Amino acid sequence: MASAPSKLYADDVSLLVVLLDTNPFFWSSFSLPFSKFLSHVLSFLNSILLLNQFNQVVVIATGCNSCDYIYDSSSATNTDAESGRMPALCSDLLRKLDEFVTRDQHLGEKDSLGPPTSSLLSGSLSMALCYIQKVFRSGPLHPQPRILCLQGSTDGPEQYVAIMNAIFSAQRSMVPIDSCFMGSNNSAFLQQASYITGGVYQKPQQLDGLFQYLSTVFATDLHSRTFLRLPKSVGVDFRASCFCHKRTIDMGYICSVCLSIFCKHHKKCSTCGSVFGQPQSDVPSASNVK
Amino acid sequence: METRHLIKRAKYKTTAKGSGIPGVLEMTKNKIVFKPNDPTSVTMINVDFRSIKGHKNTKEGSSNPPLINLVLDQGGSYIFEFENFSDLQVCREFVVNSLAKSGEGLIATSDRPVVASHDEQLSTAEMELRMKLLQENSELQKLHKQFVLGNILTESEFWATRKKLLDGDSSQKSKQQIGFKSSMILDTLPLHDARTNKLTFNLTQETKYQIFALKPAVQQAFLNLVPNKMTEKDFWTKYCRAELLHFKRNAMAAAAEAAEDEDLVIFLKDDDILASEARRKIRRVDPTLDIEADQGDDYMHLPDHGIFRDGSKEITESQHEVYRRTFLQDLNRQGEVVLEGRTIDVELDNPTKVAEALAQSRQESDATAKEERLYRTSRMTEMEDLQAPHDHPFAPLCIKDPRDYFDSQQANALKTYDDTRAGTEQLSCSLNTEEAYGFLRSSISEIKAMGLSAHMVRPEVALTVINGLTQNISSTKYQLGKNVNESVLDRLPNTTKEELLHHWISIQELLRHFWSSYPITTSYLYAKTEGSHVKNLSAARGNKGIGSLRAPPAGFPPRSSYASGSRCCFPTLRVGFAEENGKGWREAKWICLGEVYELHVYSRY
Numbered sequence: 001m002a003s004a005p006s007k008l009y010a011d012d013v014s015l016l017v018v019l020l021d022t023n024p025f026f027w028s029s030f031s032l033p034f035s036k037f038l039s040h041v042l043s044f045l046n047s048i049l050l051l052n053q054f055n056q057v058v059v060i061a062t063g064c065n066s067c068d069y070i071y072d073s074s075s076a077t078n079t080d081a082e083s084g085r086m087p088a089l090c091s092d093l094l095r096k097l098d099e100f101v102t103r104d105q106h107l108g109e110k111d112s113l114g115p116p117t118s119s120l121l122s123g124s125l126s127m128a129l130c131y132i133q134k135v136f137r138s139g140p141l142h143p144q145p146r147i148l149c150l151q152g153s154t155d156g157p158e159q160y161v162a163i164m165n166a167i168f169s170a171q172r173s174m175v176p177i178d179s180c181f182m183g184s185n186n187s188a189f190l191q192q193a194s195y196i197t198g199g200v201y202q203k204p205q206q207l208d209g210l211f212q213y214l215s216t217v218f219a220t221d222l223h224s225r226t227f228l229r230l231p232k233s234v235g236v237d238f239r240a241s242c243f244c245h246k247r248t249i250d251m252g253y254i255c256s257v258c259l260s261i262f263c264k265h266h267k268k269c270s271t272c273g274s275v276f277g278q279p280q281s282d283v284p285s286a287s288n289v290k
Numbered sequence: 291m292e293t294r295h296l297i298k299r300a301k302y303k304t305t306a307k308g309s310g311i312p313g314v315l316e317m318t319k320n321k322i323v324f325k326p327n328d329p330t331s332v333t334m335i336n337v338d339f340r341s342i343k344g345h346k347n348t349k350e351g352s353s354n355p356p357l358i359n360l361v362l363d364q365g366g367s368y369i370f371e372f373e374n375f376s377d378l379q380v381c382r383e384f385v386v387n388s389l390a391k392s393g394e395g396l397i398a399t400s401d402r403p404v405v406a407s408h409d410e411q412l413s414t415a416e417m418e419l420r421m422k423l424l425q426e427n428s429e430l431q432k433l434h435k436q437f438v439l440g441n442i443l444t445e446s447e448f449w450a451t452r453k454k455l456l457d458g459d460s461s462q463k464s465k466q467q468i469g470f471k472s473s474m475i476l477d478t479l480p481l482h483d484a485r486t487n488k489l490t491f492n493l494t495q496e497t498k499y500q501i502f503a504l505k506p507a508v509q510q511a512f513l514n515l516v517p518n519k520m521t522e523k524d525f526w527t528k529y530c531r532a533e534l535l536h537f538k539r540n541a542m543a544a545a546a547e548a549a550e551d552e553d554l555v556i557f558l559k560d561d562d563i564l565a566s567e568a569r570r571k572i573r574r575v576d577p578t579l580d581i582e583a584d585q586g587d588d589y590m591h592l593p594d595h596g597i598f599r600d601g602s603k604e605i606t607e608s609q610h611e612v613y614r615r616t617f618l619q620d621l622n623r624q625g626e627v628v629l630e631g632r633t634i635d636v637e638l639d640n641p642t643k644v645a646e647a648l649a650q651s652r653q654e655s656d657a658t659a660k661e662e663r664l665y666r667t668s669r670m671t672e673m674e675d676l677q678a679p680h681d682h683p684f685a686p687l688c689i690k691d692p693r694d695y696f697d698s699q700q701a702n703a704l705k706t707y708d709d710t711r712a713g714t715e716q717l718s719c720s721l722n723t724e725e726a727y728g729f730l731r732s733s734i735s736e737i738k739a740m741g742l743s744a745h746m747v748r749p750e751v752a753l754t755v756i757n758g759l760t761q762n763i764s765s766t767k768y769q770l771g772k773n774v775n776e777s778v779l780d781r782l783p784n785t786t787k788e789e790l791l792h793h794w795i796s797i798q799e800l801l802r803h804f805w806s807s808y809p810i811t812t813s814y815l816y817a818k819t820e821g822s823h824v825k826n827l828s829a830a831r832g833n834k835g836i837g838s839l840r841a842p843p844a845g846f847p848p849r850s851s852y853a854s855g856s857r858c859c860f861p862t863l864r865v866g867f868a869e870e871n872g873k874g875w876r877e878a879k880w881i882c883l884g885e886v887y888e889l890h891v892y893s894r895y
Contacts, residue, residue: 024726027733034733039742090742098734105727209755211747216759227783231759 012223013054015135015143017128018045018150020070022061022101023119026153032182032207038097041150042090044214049073049089051219056143058131061097062124062151063104064117069127070096118156121149121189125166125177132175144222146199149179155189157248160241167193176200178218182207188237188248195236202231243271295319296384298377302326302335303357303369310371317384322360324370335368339388344414347382358382389414390421420449432792433799443803451802470628471500491530495638501529502641502648503627506563509645522641532557564623 020041027034045057059071071093125147132145147170170177176199179190186203194201204213220228242249242263253262258272268275296317301310302324313326322342324335344361348354356378360368372378424431430452437443493501502509508529516522634647747755782790 022730024723024730028726028729034730035737035740038734038737039746042742043746091738094734094738098731098738101727101730101734105723108723108727204755205758206751206755209747209751212752212755213759216756227786 011144012221013052013143014048014221015056015058015132015145016048017058017060017131017145017147019121019124019128019147020059020061020097021119021121021149021151021153022063022097022104023117023153024064024101024105025117026119026183030152030182032210036208037182037210038094040210040214042093043211044219045071045093046087046089047215048219051221054143058128059093060124060127060131061100061104062119062121063100064119065104065107066100067120067124067127068100068103069131070100117153118159119151119153120159121151121156122159122162122166125149125163125170125193129166129169129173129175132173136173145175146222147175147177148218149177149190149193150182151179151187151190152182154183154185155187155248157241158246160189160246161243163189163193167196170197176222178202180204180210180213180218182210186237188239191236192238200230201236296381298381299373300324300377301371303371305369310369315370315381317381317388319388322368324368337362337368342385342389345382345385345389347378358385360385386414386417390417423452429795433796436796437799442800447803451799451806469631470503471496472624472628489530489534491526491533493526493530495641495644498526498641499638499644500627502645503630504623506567506648506652508557509648510563511557512641512645513649516642529557 048055048057057073061068061070128147135142177193177197178199179194179201181187181190181203191201202217239248240261243260244262247263249263255269257274260271298315300315301312303310311326316323320339322337341363342360343363346359348357356372356375358370438445438448516525634651
């Protein structure tokens with residue numbers, strides 16, 4: 001692949017890293033069946049690969065207890081004979097996904113903490129960025145990378161710091177994070193991720209038309225985005241989670257040294273160890289947390 | 291094309307009137323060389339164009355011989371006399387071009403001579419101003435490059451529409467008043483001639499003005515006494531004697547002298563006018579407060595601060611108090627006058643005139659102060675309940691749907707308030723862990739078995755989705771220009787937007803030239819509109835195909851007065867060339883291809 005001549009790597013060749021939410025608790029209670037969702041996504045992945053022969057697709061499963069690569073079009077082997085009903089891509093991916101779900105379940109059984117409800121988005125984001133960094137370092141010729149989060153479960157405030165770090169490193173390496181959020185409420189994490197990295201945040205209203213959303217909005221490569229008008233999100237929820245209890249807060253206290261966020265006044269910053277004085281008056285020195 | 295090399299017979303002169311040395315003047319791209327005919331002569335000039343600041347020349351038809359004067363940077367100049375005026379003209383062109391070239395490569399890169407159609411006399415200063423304007427304004431530079439260097443407009447035509455720019459800049463430069471000197475004139479020591487034991491005070495016109503400004507009493511006395519009672523010289527002598535007494539800080543002697551000479555008293559006593567001024571200032575203090583004025587404005591009432599000029603502390607001599615003057619008083623007065631700056635604008639040659647002008651300016655400032663005080667009083671004493679409410683320029687905070695901002699985290703917030711309850715909720719609404727995973731796996735095997743269906747999305751659903759996604763785009767058509775803060779241009783990609791704006795500016799520039807040619811009274815104007823500019827209008831749109839101008843409507847050109855204007859459908863572009871679109875306007879439409887380009891041009895009979 002790396003030996004491809006430079007002109008073939010035009011600016012509309014994409015590397016699409018898809019983060020697939022496989023939270024069983026979400027999908028078991030969601031109106032759109034997981035099988036339906038998968039069929040939409042598989043068709044979308046196929047069409048991405050058909051758009052340009054140099055396009056590359058990587059799929060990472062975001063589970064409750066772990067994350068893993070479940071498909072990479074650059075290393076796909078066509079050993080599986082096509083079963084007639086399904087292209088090699090799909091059967092390959094589904095097999096890996098099945099294995100991943102089993103593994104994820106076993107990992108969860110070891111934990112005695114009860115069922116986790118949010119997916120490890122921070123982990124899969126980090127994996128995607130690592131993969132993209134590897135591509136960046138492979139040589140001067142590489143496809144234009146972008147990340148697409150297909151998320152359904154609610155945000156895990158305990159992952160706030162990790163996710164924000166991932167978002168900022170994506171911003172630094174100019175990788176846009178697109179997000180398609182299917183849950184009932186908007187996801188603040190993904191809104192912020194798309195806003196900061198210049199990606200698109202979309203919450204499909206018609207879930208049975210998911211493929212239409214994916215192909216209309218998220219199939220556009222970075223080159224086309226310079227002259228296409230993609231839908232803009234109305235607003236972004238900028239609220240943060242506090243570092244002490246991982247709660248989402250509107251107002252809070254910020255360490256003046258390291259900018260850590262707390263929901264109540266502490267004597268000492270748990271992150272950097274700075275000692276705080278008492279608030280001067282009854283008006284707390286609370287500053288609005290963006 | 292300009293010539294690169296020029297040789298003319300000329301006489302070198304040091305002054306315009308002298309006979310001069312005959313010789314040969316040779317100009318190349320960056321040098322001027324003069325060789326006298328007489329090889330023994332030492333006069334030989336070889337200078338760089340860079341060291342030449344400007345040039346002057348005599349006009350044809352005047353009584354003067356054809357002279358050119360090249361002014362040097364370091365001062366001084368060379369004067370050359372030519373055999374005839376055509377030689378001078380050629381030489382002048384050459385100098386103008388070379389100066390422009392050595393000054394800046396910008397205009398000189400033009401192949402055409404800088405002065406083209408009109409007999410425009412361009413001074414170097416003007417050229418420099420133009421180049422400075424071009425450098426400061428990149429947009430102007432772009433236009434200049436496109437039209438002047440692209441041979442569409444001439445240099446003079448281009449600048450003719452920008453007279454304001456040129457004028458405004460030069461007028462800004464000229465008027466700067468020199469402020470009042472901050473050094474104390476009272477410190478100027480007299481020259482002491484030991485032989486005759488005479489002291490010589492040196493008073494210039496400037497010093498006299500300064501004295502008048504600092505001491506209104508002296509000024510008043512001058513007006514009263516000179517020239518009726520004494521000569522100007524006597525007046526200043528007396529003044530200087532008084533100064534000397536102060537300088538020696540001999541209050542006793544001062545008192546004695548004052549007793550002898552009643553005229554001297556005015557110089558020795560505290561300045562009454564100043565004192566009353568200070569009192570008046572306090573009276574003027576408005577009902578609220580003005581910290582500017584203070585009873586201690588002149589330090590008159592603070593005897594303890596009396597430090598004399600050499601730093602020694604005063605010895606209280608109460609009976610001669612009127613003749614004491616402290617250093618702080620002088621210093622304060624000096625500071626006040628310096629801050630005031632120069633209030634008069636007359637020649638300093640005539641002390642009487644200066645004194646009169648000062649008196650007048652004081653009255654004027656009094657009048658304005660009174661007015662200001664009245665205004666302030668009326669403003670401060672207004673009845674609040676009788677006034678209309680003050681309109682604060684604020685826009686109400688408008689959040690379309692707060693839920694969009696804050697609802698997303700509701701589930702999390704609820705959950706974290708009560709972990710256990712949330713946990714049971716989670717379990718109750720779904721299955722337990724094992725069942726959930728089982729469900730997921732069954733879904734995967736289901737799709738494995740079923741394969742991808744041919745009809746993934748029903749056509750109706752797809753249509754709804756597409757409509758929903760593009761609603762934002764299609765609705766802009768109707769909301770165009772309704773929202774002040776949002777313009778269509780902002781929605782366009784940056785490069786397109788810039789390109790569009792540039793086209794607009796160039797079209798505007800050409801249209802300005804086009805319409806300014808009406809009414810067509812000369813053949814030159816006819817050629818300008820008919821020949822070049824209309825075509826250039828279409829040339830200006832470049833290869834992007836914006837559009838072309840329709841022929842002017844029947845009845846053109848208008849017979850008498852004319853006016854022109856244009857309007858564009860972009861809200862942001864409406865400024866600039868647009869005038870009015872009232873009655874009696876004839877409309878020439880400039881319709882451009884493409885949806886967003888539409889330009890109307892109106893002209894009035």
